[in-house]
Amino acid sequence: MEVLHIDVLRGKIHVRSMVSSWCYNATSGSMGNQSLWSYESTTFRVSDDDNRLTVVGCNAFGYIWTRDGGADDKYLVGCNATCSRGVRYLADGSCSNLGGCCQAPLPPGLSFDLSFVGYDSSAAGDIPGLGPTSPCIYAMVVDKEAFEFRTKYVTTGELLSAGGSWEVPMVLDWVVGNQTCEAAQKNRTAYACHNSECSNAKNGAGYVCSCPKGYDGNPYNPDGCKDIDECKAANRTCPARSICHNTPGSHECYELKWLLGIVGSCIFVVLLGTGMSCAYAIRKKKRLAAVKRLHFKQHGGFLLFEEMKSRQGQGRSFTLFTEEELEDATDKFDERFVLGKGGNGTVYRGSLKDGRAVAIKRCRVAADERQRREFGKEMFILSQVNHRNIVKLYGCCLEVEVPMLVYQFIPNGNLYELIHRDGAPPPFAVRLKIAHEAAEALAYLHSMASPPIIHGDVKSPNILLDENYTVKVSDFGASVLALTDNSHLVTLVQGTRGYLDPEYMQTCRLTDKSDVYSFGVVLLELLTRRKALAMAAPEEERSLAAHFLSSVRDGRLGGLLDAPIKDEVGGEVIEMVAALAKRCLVMSGERRPSMIEVAEELDRIRKMCVSGDGITILVSDDN
Secondary structure, three states: OOOOEEEOOEEEEEEEEOEEEEEEOOOOEEEEOOOOEEEOOOOEEOOOEEEEEEEEEOOOOEEEEEEEEOOOOOEEEEEEOOOOOOHHHOOOOOOOOOOOOEEOOOOOEEEOOEEEEEEOOOOOOOOOOEEEEOOEEEEEEEEOOOOOOHHHHHOOOOHHOOOHHHHHHEEOOOOOOOOOOOOOOOOOOOOOOOEEEEOOOOOOOOOEEEEEOOOOOOOOOOOOOEEEHHHHHHHOOOOOEEEEEEEEOOEEEEEHHHHHHHHHHHHHHHHHHHHHHHHHHHHHHHHHHHHHHHHHHHHOHHHHHHHHHHOOOOOOEEEOHHHHHHHOOOOOEEEEEEEEEEEEEEEEEEOOOOOOOOEEEEEEEOHHHHHHHHHHHHHHHHOOOOOOOOEEEEEEEEEOOOOEEEEOOOOOOOOOHHHHHHOOOHHEEEEEHHHHHHHHHHHHHHHHHOOOOOOOOOOHEEEOOOOOOOEEOOOOOOOOOOEOOOOOEEEEEEOOOOOOOHHHHHHOOHHHHHHHHHHHHHHHEEEEEOOOOOOOOOOOHEHHHHHHHHHHOOOOHHOOOHHHHHHOOHHHHHHHOOOOOHHHHHOHHHHHHHHHHHHHHHHHHHHHHOOOOEEEOOOOOOO
């Protein structure tokens, strides 16, 4: 049996069915064998809605029978086709009892357990109506929509010869299982109608699935039923001058006049809301701009403009960064980019849009109004410092509550990390080079900068090193700066314990000799590899400066020095550096050497230790 089409939505199978026939043999003048077909042992049912029992021929009675329970129980359905006016009066298309064709409806619930019998006769060979003009009679179950009667089926036998016994279309009903919907739903795993509607079969046991109203698709797939967009359908039901709106499983029609009113109201509400939002955004933007302008003014932004204008075309460029630029450079000041935190602020690593790597420092806020007002101008002055051993100040941001400075980024850490890290200590030649370059930088700030600048927080963490151990002094002017009466730039309430000038602690007056004292402590760190302040040490050894001075006084300096340098250079060189450190640590600032003198002395010591070829000479006590 050939399957022509499966209609999932209607639960139908279209097949080619069998034809039962009995034909007259003109040669023998008698009837041939009957072609009888039996549909047994199948679970499919013949659709009583779509099919008809159809008999074709003259004076032919066809019927079907089925066993219903016992062997003798037979249910009969049949019809009689006649040619009462003769074959020549038959007409195509008409299937009536008097026109060579008849049809009878089928009872529901039939399976394929049935047979066809092709004629009504009491004696073989005596078949009324059969002969050369009407050689065959036929009986079949056929799709009522697909079968159309032709007179040649009666006069020529073409119905059979055109395609044999498999030419007639028929429709079968198919269902799921043999349970009702209620019973099938108890087993959710085997139940077929997920997300679709279940209906009991009309043609026997079992059930079928269908999509709900307003949905289309395969109801046997869990997500097979899809919403029908009735508004796109050709037969949409909305009247003229209305707008269709699709809804799940249905649609709604809106009259245009009401819709225009609703749309107009919505547009008004949207415009009103948009206007209010825009007004709020503009007001917020203006308020933010006013706050930024206030901060800019408080941090000396306008004085900075005047200073920049007066020096236009002179010196190095200075950039006023926006808060957004620095947020972009640090991913909104993410903790991943923190380089360090201290009393003067937090330092972040950042990357500007032009590719420059920078260090961005959030400074602490000055309490004095005059100091805050001078901040921007003083940062511009500091940015003009141009020395190979001083970190470059690129610019600042003044439009925030806490001003930010943007420095050149130095990638190789600082002197504190180099001295106090685990592992091999730096050679004495490297230590001496670092001390000399740091002294040169401070001497430049004190004597060559215009106006002269006092660092105020000289310490090993503020002496940065590049990949060649070249010194870059940083953090000068990193806190709030002010001009003293003698036009030196100094930091106020500045310094770090262990490095802080004791004279400043007594007088609260910071001078260039305060930097000299702090540098003396750095020299001690280079000689001893001990920290400036060791809180865990005994009280007499906590301050490196005090411990050094007492060791020199008591002749115990050798026990304080870093052991490796004793093997590298002679005692004379070490004593010269120690003597210089001692001069820097004198209590009276006036008796301390200037940074120019310190730098010259270190330069002289380096030249003693280096030959003309640039090779370090190990100076022994005998030399």
